[in-house]
Amino acid sequence: SQTIHQWPATLVQPVGSPLSLECTVEGTSNPNLYWYRQAAGRGLQLLFYSVGIGQISSEVPQNLSASRPQDRQFILSSKKLLLSDSGFYLCAWSWKSESPLHFGNGTRLTVT
Amino acid sequence: GENVEQHPSTLSVQEGDSAVIKCTYSDSASNYFPWYKQELGKGPQLIIDIRSNVGEKKDQRIAVTLNKTAKHFSLHITETQPEDSAVYFCAASPSSNTGKLIFGQGTTLQVKP
Numbered sequence: 001s002q003t004i005h006q007w008p009a010t011l012v013q014p015v016g017s018p019l020s021l022e023c024t025v026e027g028t029s030n031p032n033l034y035w036y037r038q039a040a041g042r043g044l045q046l047l048f049y050s051v052g053i054g055q056i057s058s059e060v061p062q063n064l065s066a067s068r069p070q071d072r073q074f075i076l077s078s079k080k081l082l083l084s085d086s087g088f089y090l091c092a093w094s095w096k097s098e099s100p101l102h103f104g105n106g107t108r109l110t111v112t
Numbered sequence: 113g114e115n116v117e118q119h120p121s122t123l124s125v126q127e128g129d130s131a132v133i134k135c136t137y138s139d140s141a142s143n144y145f146p147w148y149k150q151e152l153g154k155g156p157q158l159i160i161d162i163r164s165n166v167g168e169k170k171d172q173r174i175a176v177t178l179n180k181t182a183k184h185f186s187l188h189i190t191e192t193q194p195e196d197s198a199v200y201f202c203a204a205s206p207s208s209n210t211g212k213l214i215f216g217q218g219t220t221l222q223v224k225p
Contacts (some may be wrong), residue, residue: 032211043118043217044156044201049210057210090155097211098144098163101203103155 002027006091006104013111019064019078021107023091026072031093033074034101035066038088050074051096086111114139114206118216126224131192133200133219136184141207145178145185148201150218156201160187192223 003026013019025031035047046059048066056066063082067075074091088108092101115138125131137145143164148156162169162176162185169176173192178185189196199220203213 034212044215046212046214049212051210059212092155094211098205099211100146100158100161101211101213102158103148105155106153108153 002093002102004091004093004102004104006089006107008107009105010108011110013081013109015083015111016080019076019081019085019109021076021089021091021109023074023076023104024072025074025093028072028093028095030071032096033068034092034094035074035076036090036092036103038090038106040087044090048076081111083111085109114142114204114214116202116204116214116216118202118219120219121217122220122222124222124224125192127192127194129192131187131189131196131221131223133187133202133221134184135186135202135204135216136182137204137214138183139204139206140180140183142204144205145176146203146213147174147176147187148203148215150199150201152198159200189221192221194223194225197221197223 006023033050036044050068064078088106090103090106092103094101118135146161149159150156162178173190175188199218201218202216
């Protein structure tokens, strides 16, 4: 069966510090991968998605970037965090189009 | 692009009553509509989904209906239980064929014992 792992579960970082969140998927190959952000009490905003190694699409202009160095690894990064980057970050995978997304348990990021 | 509107934002029901959450979408080419349940501090979990060639789907106490002409779909939970309390999200797949989903804003369901 397929599993998705995200870490860390919680993170407190000062403004201006770098960020690296990692997500890995097991039990499948060539999945679509996604990063979503969920602000407190809000819905899920798609940040990035990837349909293959090295292929990244950005949905909204922002202070973050994503990379997919391996088939089942997806990384969310920032060079300098802003207060507005605080939120709950969720990684997800899916088969190709029109199929369910399977989410990890998220990373709670607080920028102070 | 695709836009999904979800109502109500909060819903409180007595245990045993039914709960209904409604969503509308803008992209008439959307063909896939999943529903997710999110418990506190966890990622959303798929609870049921429906495709555009089906008008209704049921799984025990949960059912989803789809009206493609009106571009709306609904989640129905019958005989609610306290463990149904969570945030529920609807979603729709836009016609871009990338696999991504556009989510509604979520409904916080509280089931009172």
